[in-house]
Amino acid sequence: MITALRNLFGSTIGKFIALAFIALIGVLFALGDVTGNASFGGFGSANVAKVGSREIGLGELRERVNQAYNQARQQQPGLTKAAFVEGGGLDQVLDQLVDGMAFEQFTTDLGFGVSKRQIDGRIADIPAFAGVSGKFDQKTFENFLRQNGMTEAQIRRELKQQLLLEQIGVPIGSIPRVSLGVARPYAALLLEQRQGQALFIPASAFAPAGDPGDAALKTFLDQNRSKFTVPERRTLQYATFDRSAVPVPAVSDAEIAKAYKAGAAQYAASETRRFAQVIAPDQATANGIAAKVRGGSSLAAAAQAAGLSASTTGELTQTAYAATTSDAIAKTAFAAKQGDVLGPVQSGLGWVVARVEAVTVKPARTLAEATPEIRTELGKNKANEAIVDYYNAIQDAVNGGASIEEIAADRKLKVEETPALLPSGRAPDMPGFTLSAEFAPMVSGAFQTAGEGESQLATLVENEKFAVYSVKSITAAAPPPFAKIRTDLLTEWRYAQGQKIARDKARAIAKATEGGKKTLPDAAREAGAAMAGVQPIGGRRADLGRDGKPVPPELALLFSMAKGSVKTLEVPGNRGWMVVSLGQVDRPDPKAIEPGRVAAIAQPLSPAFGNELVEQFAAEAKRRVGVKINKDLVEQLRKELTGTTPVGE
Template structure:
């Protein structure tokens, strides 16, 4: 469950450069600074932490945790807030806020600065602020700030922090290179081989068959509520519209005539010519090439004879050719016939010898002849403008607080209401319900923020199809009614009880092995239903090959001391494993092939870079001074996990 969380916080450098939680980069979610009035622990107000001169309010931390949770839930749709917090999400986000604030203060102390134009440029590049045309839209920017309750100063502060991190952390993180001598011990570790044995103690044979009653099952549910909780669901009302819903004004003859007049050069008679030419470094060489061509040789062959090469231009007008030569040369070139040789002519690059390869003459087109083309172009432009105007009118309507029903009725759009949906688009209460796959962008946007009844627009097909929608209601994450899940609770309770027996048997096997017995004999003495002893092991280099997850038993085997024996719990109350490490074979670092050492040294550089960045951030925190209100942090933890009412 916590795989995605760990991946987001996998390295000191990575978590700064990703900035998924500290900075708003393409995420439509509010990061507001909400504080209370009560005092705690000398920090002042409802501040969960103080970093130097920066205070981190509990409201700000709460909102940023929700942002982190929403992003992680995109990868794990079934993740609940309680599970996210219990997996370390709250602490990780607080660490990022503390480290980011400390790092910004360190950057200021070191004399780093940012101007307003740099921050403006980063804001303009954020996709969340792009309009229908794809470029920055001031209306979309203001609407985002207004809808999400975030001030422009807050947004700019976040982006300033990002830019400081990019300026300082990224160069440091990419700087180190690891020498071969330093890489040798790591190479030896990678080539290490281990051999051990393992046995499995299943839980199911020891599970009771009795029914403990509702009271015991309700208690079990309260202890494992996160496991049975259905994530937050949202009921969405939406209406689709595309170009067919937009009335496009007809193109008039007057508009065609005006466009024809405004673009007169486009429809006038024109002539373009294509040239093959060679540039010689001096006049003598150019004269030699020209003489050979006039004698019957091709321009290409003549150029090659002088150690040069000929090139062919595109179709050029007289004005374009004059820009590369001169007005006089271009005039001569456009009065000559196809196949004529020109030059040598002195240019800025040298002496040019050219041949006219092709002449294309386009006669002038009358208004009547160009009308069809102009009408088609004007119609396309009008259609694009009409779509943009229609989209903007809807945006203005929802920004003005119009209800989704009102917007749909006014424009005669079909309003559709979904059942309560998960972020994946599934409806737990209606398993047969299937949302059209094309609406995935709308669903993702609906779960990124906003409040009930707040209208929004989503792009379904770029520049073609759109949706206006609103979240009608939000169903909070909660377990289903007890009666609906009693059967599953009973089965899980039985396995949990069997897991306790399996744990005790696994511990007894460990104790017997530590007392001098071999694993096979200890497993037999533990009683029936114990799995046979299997040999496990391999080389460390084989772990996680091709991106495959490392089996838990092998991960434990490669972290144990030689001769030790340990237990490993199998998730899902499936049982326990007992693992004993026998042989460890690690090569002498000096005997390893230098090529292999060099191959290992290369990826070690970023790891050392991450370490340097981590040390720099630790120093920033030390200089700034960090105080954490543990009582307030624990209160927020309970609030987010549902263990205490929201204060």
């Protein structure tokens, strides 16, 4: 939800993606207020941090971590909360809360500010707060806040922080300009080339063939629960409605007559004309062009001969043509016949010579003649109004706490139910199940709600189709029954056992090659025929990750090693180990690099230097306002979130 909201805000700050401070502060990540439980002389019993004059409560931090986890889980369906926290999720959320509060207080003390009108404008521009009409809708805004457990004051605070960041962070980050002299060492580093060797030792070559029995496999499962855990799934109830379900009042004759009267000018007789014309700088030139045209030459040819060019207008009324020339010229032009040559006549831009290319006369239409068109237009308007009213009525019912069953019964909608779904819409227990792609907004919303039973609305097709839904039940993340995954457990256990032997082999080979005692191929041969062949690896540092491609782990390791060294590298998933040897390093002399190449490298370095300035500003903000962290309470929360130890507020 946090990332989605950040994207919806569409801030111009996003253009400065090189400023890691944006991610550091995470202004829009910390969606909510601080607890305000100030305690005299230090921390309150449930405050994990004090930032200047504000405090961050334990419950506040717990909620932020849960929100961040829910968002991360949408991107990585297999992610467990324990893995998220152990991977730094808790620390990142706390850092973002602290940095955002410190930044706001520091910049406010410096005299920077944000007006209510600026925040109002930013709120009105957020697509998430738009109603069915596409414009800001107060009810949609209030429903968004309710669904996400926020208040208007909270979101205004976050937007204030974002606007302050735009005022200060972007200018600071844009200051540096890297000189060629500073850029040369970096250019040499990027042009550095390395050559080495890599040996892959597969775990499968040493995997035991036997079965250790259920007890050993269950112990292995307990030790690797996260690997076999199926993420949280949610069963949804939903009912769809579209324009076909909404009754639309018939268009009456009185309404048609009223519309006909209001649009009298539209149905009155009209005449439009299309002109070819040229504007000459003086009367003599214009006279010459007009004479040639009247003599049979085309206006375009006559204008070209005079060094000018003719243009052709679209279909214009007399009023529209007068706006581009003058009332007198337009009056003359609309009195002429098709094919007549007009002018030269003086206008504000010069001397005009024109030719009437086409005359289109549209006769007046009676009420009876205009009725079909008016009825169609009024029907569309009524249909749009009806779907908006219908949607708003259901939204009011949702806001009032009505269940999906009550809403469906009241509106005569059919309630359907999904199997237990992952955030991706896949149902692990029903491999053949397929949910239409149009339901993606509904599934996404269902995984952003806090619990079961609460009705929600989702737009499936913009302005056309919608769904009212609720989470019927939540299946907690857990491994499947032992019997169901025993075969997979056995396979993974065998790989894990083989991985231990592969590790020992890799370390022995690396030790055997230390100091150049043996070459990597020789050490590999002595280790046994089960080894895969030694492969050459290498390349240029600047080519790593080119075009967004992931960098192979062995190459990443190669470019972080000292020349002549040998390192071991574990292959994820218990699939083996690698031994990497670095033989040759070629780095050009910085002074010998062409200035053009150095300049090309200096340009993208500027944002990196700007990033450092902004990070220094952020650090100074925290130093000035003062930050204290209750590390013991943070660790207690970490244990709670990873399922190690419960903690109460």
